[in-house]
Amino acid sequence: MFYMFSGIILICSLLTITTRRILRAAVYLLCVLLATAGLYFMLKYQFMAAVQLTLYAGGIVVLIIFSILLTSHITHRFKHPDLVKLIMGVSTALVGGGLVIATILSHPFQTGTTSELPVNMTEIGNQLLSTGKNGYVLPFELISILLLAAMIAAIVIAKKDKNKNSEI
Amino acid sequence: MIQGIPIEHFLIVSTIMFFIGVAGFIIRRNLITMLMAIELILNSVNINFVVFNRYLYPDQLQGQFFSLFIVGIAAAEASVAIALIINIYRKLQNIDVENVNEMMY
Numbered sequence: 386m387f388y389m390f391s392g393i394i395l396i397c398s399l400l401t402i403t404t405r406r407i408l409r410a411a412v413y414l415l416c417v418l419l420a421t422a423g424l425y426f427m428l429k430y431q432f433m434a435a436v437q438l439t440l441y442a443g444g445i446v447v448l449i450i451f452s453i454l455l456t457s458h459i460t461h462r463f464k465h466p467d468l469v470k471l472i473m474g475v476s477t478a479l480v481g482g483g484l485v486i487a488t489i490l491s492h493p494f495q496t497g498t499t500s501e502l503p504v505n506m507t508e509i510g511n512q513l514l515s516t517g518k519n520g521y522v523l524p525f526e527l528i529s530i531l532l533l534a535a536m537i538a539a540i541v542i543a544k545k546d547k548n549k550n551s552e553i
Numbered sequence: 554m555i556q557g558i559p560i561e562h563f564l565i566v567s568t569i570m571f572f573i574g575v576a577g578f579i580i581r582r583n584l585i586t587m588l589m590a591i592e593l594i595l596n597s598v599n600i601n602f603v604v605f606n607r608y609l610y611p612d613q614l615q616g617q618f619f620s621l622f623i624v625g626i627a628a629a630e631a632s633v634a635i636a637l638i639i640n641i642y643r644k645l646q647n648i649d650v651e652n653v654n655e656m657m658y
Contacts, residue, residue, distance in 0.1 A: 387558050391566040398570050398593055402577030407586060414589050417570075421596055424563075428607045433617050437599075440624050445592065445631045452635045453585055456642045466580045474579035478572040485568045494560050499612040512614055521618050528625045535629035543636035 387427060393420040405462045411450050418442045429501075432509055563604040570597040584638050584648040588631065595627045 397416040404410050418441045425434035502508065516522050574593035581587050599620045606616025638648055645652050 387562070391562070394566060395569055395573075398573045401589055401593065402573060402580065402586070407583065410586055410589055414592060417593065418596065421600060424600060425603060428603060430603060430607070430617055433603060433620055436621060436624055440628055441592075441596070444628060448631055448635055449585060449589065449592075452638060455639060456585070456648055457583075463583065466582065470580055474576040477579060478576035481575065482568055482572040485572075486565055489561055489564045489568065494609065496560070497609050497611050499610075501611040502614065504614065504617070509614070509617075513618065519613065524618070524622055528622050532625060532629055535633050539632045539636040542633070543639055 387424070390420045390423045390427070393417075394424075406459075407453050407457055407461070407463070408450070408459060411446060411453060414449070415442055415446045418446065430504060432504065432506065560604060560608045563600065563608075567597040567600040567604070570600070582649050582651065584634075584641070584650060584653070587650070588634050588638075592627065592631070595623060599623055 394417055397413045397420070401410050401413040401417065404413065418437065422434045422437040422442065425431075425437055512519050513521050513525055571594055574590045574597065577590035577593065578587055581590065602616040602620045602623070604616075606614065610616070641653060642648050
């Protein structure tokens with residue numbers, strides 16, 4: 386099961402960056418995100434998998450597809466990339482990936498022996514909003530302010546300039 | 554151990570996915586496909602956090618919470634980036650990176 390999910394992830398992420406049609410790239414990205422949610426289900430983090438499905442696969446992919454429909458022609462195909470850029474990108478990925486994989490394989494990981502914490506919604510909600518030990522209320526508030534700022538910024542950037550339009 | 558799968562296999566999958574994202578970010582010229590490469594990178598980092606949480610510290614929830622925060626940040630980043638991309642498209646009629654050398658508004 387794990388190897389099926391990782392096969393889907395690797396093949397679809399390769400196709401995402403190599404396909405020449407932009408809408409297909411978005412659909413392959415959706416496949417990658419769904420398979421990642423499957424990995425979270427395998428690791429028994431149901432809440433994380435649900436967030437992945439709703440926010441990533443539901444929200445971000447729909448946003449990307451809408452912007453594709455607004456900005457490009459469906460039948461348009463990309464030109465082949467420059468040879469220099471292709472060599473640079475692939476060699477960067479190969480060198481970096483080789484280094485990181487060598488480090489991972491040589492490092493002895495100490496698997497935790499303590500008993501698994503049952504991950505239910507009560508536990509998640511208590512820890513997310515507590516200020517004591519194992520409490521995460523500070524990053525929670527930070528991210529709420531960040532989301533508000535991002536929402537206002539997106540509206541301000543994307544809205545049409547009224548004065549400019551009236552001049553035209 | 555979850556079903557006999559060692560932790561290295563998860564880490565290798567997420568590493569390969571991360572560097573596919575990096576290569577895509579360098580190779581592609583369209584802004585939206587570059588945004589997709591960034592989403593691949595963020596997603597692989599999420600897998601790493603969750604796997605470390607499950608295998609090394611199964612009695613705590615830090616990795617899961619930080620993955621949640623990364624998902625939120627990714628959503629905010631995608632919305633702002635897409636607002637910028639649509640604005641650039643209104644101005645230049647295409648969204649290739651070569652043409653975005655002036656950010657005058």
